[in-house]
Amino acid sequence: MLCSKRALTAGAGVVAAALAMAACSSGAVSSGGGGGDGKNVTLNLATVNNGQMKDMEKLKGEYETAHPGTKINFQVMEEGDLRAAVTADVASKAGQYDIVTIGAYETPQWGANGWLVDLTGPLKSDAAYDVDDLLAPVREAISNDGKQYAVPFYGESSILMYNKEILDKASVTLSANPTWQQVADAAKKVNTSSRAGICMRGKPGWGDLFAPLTTVVQTFGGNWYDTSWNATVNTPEWKQAVTFYKTLLDTSGEKDPVSYSFNECLTALKEGKAAMWADASVAASMLEADDSPVKGKMGYAHMPVDKTKESGWLWSWNLAVPATTKNKDAAIDFIKWATSKDYHKLVGEKLGWSLVPPGARQSTYDLPEYKQAAAAYAPITLDVMKSVNPKQPGVNPQPWVGIQYVSIPEFQDVGNQCAQLIADYLANRGTVDDALGKCQGIAKKAGDAHK
Amino acid sequence: MTRSVRGGLVTTLTWVLVLVFFFPVFWMIINGFKPEAIASSIHPKVFFSPVTTGYQLAMDRGMKGYLINSITASVTATIIAVVLAIPAAYALSIRRVKNVESALSFFISTRFMPMAAVVLPLYIILKNLGLLDNIYMLAVVYGAVNLPVTVWMMRSFFLEVPFEIVEAARVDGAGLYREIVRIVLPLVLPGVAAAALISFIFSWNEYFLATLLTSNAARTTPPFLGSFVDGRGQFLAVLSAAATIAALPVILAGWVAQKQLVRGLSMGAIK
Numbered sequence: 001m002l003c004s005k006r007a008l009t010a011g012a013g014v015v016a017a018a019l020a021m022a023a024c025s026s027g028a029v030s031s032g033g034g035g036g037d038g039k040n041v042t043l044n045l046a047t048v049n050n051g052q053m054k055d056m057e058k059l060k061g062e063y064e065t066a067h068p069g070t071k072i073n074f075q076v077m078e079e080g081d082l083r084a085a086v087t088a089d090v091a092s093k094a095g096q097y098d099i100v101t102i103g104a105y106e107t108p109q110w111g112a113n114g115w116l117v118d119l120t121g122p123l124k125s126d127a128a129y130d131v132d133d134l135l136a137p138v139r140e141a142i143s144n145d146g147k148q149y150a151v152p153f154y155g156e157s158s159i160l161m162y163n164k165e166i167l168d169k170a171s172v173t174l175s176a177n178p179t180w181q182q183v184a185d186a187a188k189k190v191n192t193s194s195r196a197g198i199c200m201r202g203k204p205g206w207g208d209l210f211a212p213l214t215t216v217v218q219t220f221g222g223n224w225y226d227t228s229w230n231a232t233v234n235t236p237e238w239k240q241a242v243t244f245y246k247t248l249l250d251t252s253g254e255k256d257p258v259s260y261s262f263n264e265c266l267t268a269l270k271e272g273k274a275a276m277w278a279d280a281s282v283a284a285s286m287l288e289a290d291d292s293p294v295k296g297k298m299g300y301a302h303m304p305v306d307k308t309k310e311s312g313w314l315w316s317w318n319l320a321v322p323a324t325t326k327n328k329d330a331a332i333d334f335i336k337w338a339t340s341k342d343y344h345k346l347v348g349e350k351l352g353w354s355l356v357p358p359g360a361r362q363s364t365y366d367l368p369e370y371k372q373a374a375a376a377y378a379p380i381t382l383d384v385m386k387s388v389n390p391k392q393p394g395v396n397p398q399p400w401v402g403i404q405y406v407s408i409p410e411f412q413d414v415g416n417q418c419a420q421l422i423a424d425y426l427a428n429r430g431t432v433d434d435a436l437g438k439c440q441g442i443a444k445k446a447g448d449a450h451k
Numbered sequence: 452m453t454r455s456v457r458g459g460l461v462t463t464l465t466w467v468l469v470l471v472f473f474f475p476v477f478w479m480i481i482n483g484f485k486p487e488a489i490a491s492s493i494h495p496k497v498f499f500s501p502v503t504t505g506y507q508l509a510m511d512r513g514m515k516g517y518l519i520n521s522i523t524a525s526v527t528a529t530i531i532a533v534v535l536a537i538p539a540a541y542a543l544s545i546r547r548v549k550n551v552e553s554a555l556s557f558f559i560s561t562r563f564m565p566m567a568a569v570v571l572p573l574y575i576i577l578k579n580l581g582l583l584d585n586i587y588m589l590a591v592v593y594g595a596v597n598l599p600v601t602v603w604m605m606r607s608f609f610l611e612v613p614f615e616i617v618e619a620a621r622v623d624g625a626g627l628y629r630e631i632v633r634i635v636l637p638l639v640l641p642g643v644a645a646a647a648l649i650s651f652i653f654s655w656n657e658y659f660l661a662t663l664l665t666s667n668a669a670r671t672t673p674p675f676l677g678s679f680v681d682g683r684g685q686f687l688a689v690l691s692a693a694a695t696i697a698a699l700p701v702i703l704a705g706w707v708a709q710k711q712l713v714r715g716l717s718m719g720a721i722k
Contacts, residue, residue: 044667050683073667076512078677081662088663094578096666207682263685267491282683291488 041330042071046086047101048317049076052154052357055347056338062346063337070330079207083412090115095324098331102150104316105405107142111149117321118147122332129336133361138316141390141401150318151339154282155359157312157384158215158404159377160301161269161284162276163294166190176380180216180244180304183276187252190275199265199274200249202257204423206405206415209261211313212278213422214404215303217241218394219311224406224414224443227399229450231443233418234436242436246426258423270294278303280315281384284377285354300380302387307395312384313404316359344370359385399450410446417442476698483692490688505692509679514693517675522700524590524661524671525654531594532601532650533643539598540605541631545617555606558599566596566659574663586669589661593654600653601646608642608715609635644708645715655701672697 047053053076060072075097077085086100090110102110110116123131131139134152142150160183162174172186187197201209217223222237232238249257254268266283268274270292277283287298303312319335321328337343344364347356353373356364358381364370365382374381393403400407405415418439424430482490484501542548543555573592574583582588612635620634636643658673665671676697679690705712 046666049678049681049686051681075667075670076678077662077674078680079682081674081677085662085666088574089666092575092578094574094583096584262682263491267493267685270488271493273493280683286684 040069040071041327042073043098043327043331043334044073044075044096045099045101045334046075046077046082046089046097048079048082050154050317051355053101053317055351055355055357056153059343059346059350062350063334067333070334072334090322090324093324095322095326097322098325098327099335100320100322101153101317102320104138104141104314104318105402105407105411107150107318107320108144108401108407109409110320111144111147115323116149117323117325117328117332118149119151119321119332119335120146120148123148123151123336126336129340130363133341133363134339135360135362135385137314137385137388137390138360141314142316142318150320151335152316152318152360153339154357155314155316155385156280156282157314157359157381157388158212158279158303159281159284159312159380159384160276160278160304161287162186162299162301163269163272163297164299165297166195166272166275167299174299174301177302177309178304180219180248180306183278183304184244184248184252187248187276191252195272196254196268196274197252198248198276198278199254199260199268200245200257200278201261201265202249202253202423202426203259203261203264204416204419205261206412206419209419209423210415211280211315211404213242213245215311215313215393216245216306218403219304219306219308220244221307221395223394223396223398224411225398225400225447227397229399229447231440231447233443234440238436239432242422242425242432246432249426258427281312281377281381282358284381285358285374288374288376289354296376298376300377302380302384308393310384310387310389311393312388313393314385314388314390314402315404348373408446408450410449414443414446479691479698480695482688483695485688485691487685487688490691491685503692505688506696508689509693509696512675512678514672514675514696517670517672518697518700520586520669521655521672521697523586524593524669525651527587527590528593528597528654529647529650531591532597533647535594535598536601536605536646537631537636537643539602540609541635543602544606544609545612545614545635546627555603558602561599562596570660570663573660577664583664584666584669586665589664589669589671590654592660592664593657596657596660597650597653601650604646604649605639605642608639608646611642612638641711641715643715644711648704648708648712651704652701 057074057076060074064070064072082101086097086102088094089096090100107116111118123129135155138152138155139148142148142152160174160178167174167186167190170190172189174182174186183198189197191197201212203209214224217238220237220241222235222241223232226232254260254265254274262279262283265274265277265279266286269277269287272293284298284300286292288295302310305311319338321331321335325331339360341361341363344356344361344367348367348369353369356367356370358364358374358378365378371378388403390401390403392398405411421430421435421439425432425435483505484503485496485499486502486504489496489499543551548554577583577588616634616638617630620630625634656673658677661671662674662677665674676690676693679686679693
């Protein structure tokens with residue numbers, strides 16, 4: 001009995017020790033938490049893992065030196081993890097982050113929910129920041145009811161990229177504004193058994209397959225919803241667009257397209273395994289990088305169209321300040337610095353002019369050094385980004401602002417489920433009618449909630 | 452078919468299976484030494500000039516801190532799970548309490564609910580307690596998650612102990628504490644080692660909770676590995692290098708405990 005008591009005491013001791021340890025804040029990774037005492041401030045920044053963000057992490061020391069007592073703590077995450085972690089934090093008002101990196105898809109929704117600090121005033125009142133220099137379509141996409149809830153760190157559209165050497169050998173020419181039919185014909189001519197005529201995304205996912213496919217649907221006259229939020233997926237325009245996409249891939253695309261997204265197509269283009277590629281404009285800077293085997297051999301054109309004048313998408317990664325931060329002023333100051341004209345110059349001078357974040361500011365494209373370093377792709381990127389219309393990218397009006405996505409919380413799920421159905425069709429595991437019929441049901445449920 | 456031919460076929464099949472299972476690990480290790488362009492190449496390349504850029508990049512991103520957090524969380528969680536599982540399993544096997552079956556069912560039923568369904572209330576509780584992003588909180592959660600499996604494993608090991616030995620100890624005047632610590636535990640030590648190692652591996656590899664319940668100070672290695680995935684660029688070499696480093700402690704722990712582990716894992720097998 002005495003031993004039983006001892007065992008119980010020992011067990012209770014272990015639990016108490018564990019709880020005591022739990023109460024202690026610790027950790028080997030640089031500790032976060034806002035200082036907020038007016039002197040020493042630690043800003044926790046959650047961000048996505050891409051080149052431009054990693055460059056910002058490299059240069060944060062410049063800001064810290066100029067602002068003694070301020071420390072920027074970067075937490076880099078995979079895109080899906082970032083969405084999950086930041087959404088949980090912001091929605092539950094946990095307040096773990098002072099600055100968050102969010103996409104153009106989330107920004108207007110989160111702003112409308114009151115989760116983000118309204119930046120309209122602080123940006124307009126700072127003449128040196130020159131908020132009007134930000135590209136208008138990008139600003140539109142990250143605003144809600146005239147209020148701007150984030151600042152664009154980097155932006156992109158989609159363009160057609162092609163290997164000029166391959167096309168020249170086959171005597172194929174493309175205009176600066178080709179149609180999808182012209183591109184399909186060209187792809188067929190340059191397609192061989194060891195080289196795809198064109199590489200297009202087929203990997204299921206709302207941000208993978210549906211990024212280019214939605215723009216194809218829109219230029220063929222279709223869209224996800226009409227102005228009354230009625231789902232319009234089972235329409236002839238959708239069927240025509242999706243069938244065209246599959247025929248293009250079957251005739252001239254890469255083998256096993258459902259395994260291909262941005263990175264796979266980038267590798268295929270670099271290694272000469274594909275002649276053309278319609279995807280994010282930021283890819284051009286990678287194809288023109290010093291270590292790229294196709295540097296100087298590439299040609300660029302606007303995203304192919306059918307019934308619309310433009311069909312490029314619009315995406316930006318933005319910096320926003322959650323409403324729960326205890327360091328609002330310091331956080332706003334930092335995001336203004338990271339998206340300022342001076343920061344763009346700093347990147348150019350310290351890391352190289354081709355690494356300046358594209359697609360955010362008009363003035364970036366006026367910098368002589370940037371114009372020279374990015375001569376191959378900067379003009380078309382700016383041209384396309386200024387030409388796209390996020391309010392009405394397709395033939396008919398739509399009740400949301402955005403091109404390759406629908407700005408409703410349900411869209412991630414709708415897009416992912418429908419992408420899986422379309423990917424099954426691309427892989428010959430189903431029919432187009434079946435895929436679009438099921439997708440219509442999924443989209444209808446989401447749309448009905450917004451009527 | 453003669454016996455020797457059959458034996459040869461079994462041996463060949465075994466080697467093929469070993470190679471199939473080991474190949475991804477081998478490929479990860481050599482990818483870590485490739486330049487990024489070669490690692491992402493469409494046609495895999497076996498011959499290349501090795502570089503350590505991937506390892507340098509991983510360490511420059513502060514991998515050491517994440518490894519320390521993982522070790523802290525995994526070791527603490529394992530200690531919690533083992534220390535609590537031993538008396539629980541003992542009460543469910545040798546010194547039986549009432550309704551053993553119901554207790555066992557309750558233990559295992561806590562694992563039936565998907566972690567995704569548990570994470571939201573857990574997140575809110577921890578947020579209200581101010582315990583988000585705390586490495587010891589994560590260890591307590593891991594300990595709790597691993598406890599049912601550890602109890603079940605320990606119980607099967609305790610059942611292997613001949614009851615006569617326990618009775619003899621009792622006749623000689625051994626109390627409960629002495630009975631467990633001096634008599635039974637030494638007999639099932641390989642089993643305890645196996646259960647501890649499995650608890651350690653589960654905690655070390657855990658990704659989902661670590662992603663959502665930590666943000667900065669308590670971030671562990673699995674979400675750190677995930678952070679190398681880049682939607683707009685190649686990352687296979689640096690990810691392989693970081694994953695190789697992350698796998699080393701588990702491989703090392705398994706290698707050190709190999710003898711105990713084999714004995715422990717086969718203990719409950721011959722009933």
